[in-house]
Amino acid sequence: MLTLFLLTIFAIITGVIFAFKKLVRVHFLLMLSILFMGSVVVIKVYEQRFNLSFVPNALQVSSISYNEGEAWGFGPGGNEVGIRVYPLSEEIANQITEGGIEYFNSLPANRNKGVRREREVYGSWNETPIKEEKYWRQREGGSLGIYNYLCRYGFCIDVDEEIVKQSNAIINSPGNYYAYGRVGLIVVSPSEKLVIYMFSG
Structure with a gap:
């Protein structure tokens, strides 16, 4: 599980570096915004599930x-x-x-x-x-x-x-x-x- 998490982080960082070199600045910033908002949504969903998991x-x-x-x-x-x-x-x-x-x-x-x-x-x-x-x-x-x-x-x-x-x-x-x-x-x-x-x- 930890290995998968680390590989995912590595893939994201590699993708961001590649995009920074290849994309126009506006498209790069748009991509970063989408990644950031997606991360926030994923964290909120996980937090909600975690907090509900203490109730049968x-x-x-x-x-x-x-x-x-x-x-x-x-x-x-x-x-x-x-x-x-x-x-x-x-x-x-x-x-x-x-x-x-x-x-x-x-x-x-x-x-x-x-x-x-x-x-x-x-x-x-x-x-x-x-x-x-x-x-x-x-x-x-x-x-x-x-x-x-x-x-x-x-x-x-x-x-x-x-x-x-x-x-x-x-x-x-x-x-x-x-x-x-x-x-x-x-x-x-x-x-x-x-x-x-x-x-x-």
């Missing part, structure tokens, strides 16, 4: 309404913190309301892994309110807040106040469902028609 396909999520995150370093020793909010369709929300926790216990595995590979495999699903666990920073009384999860390792981000308020209500109210993955936490609220994915690690 069975929830049929197709867009993101809020996305905030930050990374400090990469690889071992690096840290990433973030939250994504996805709209949930009324049809799926109704199925969850009718099925309750059994809906999640019988979620099918992702069928089409080539198009949208699931990046998280979630453990057992539970009903909210979320009980304080090892994944949450200790709090001084009161209910859990999303910052107790996001900032547990000392790295933190600023989240929109309305998202904080809504997310805190969801994790502390009955009728919603959550599960931990290898990296993050997913919370599904059929009443608010939202899926929240948080990660800190």
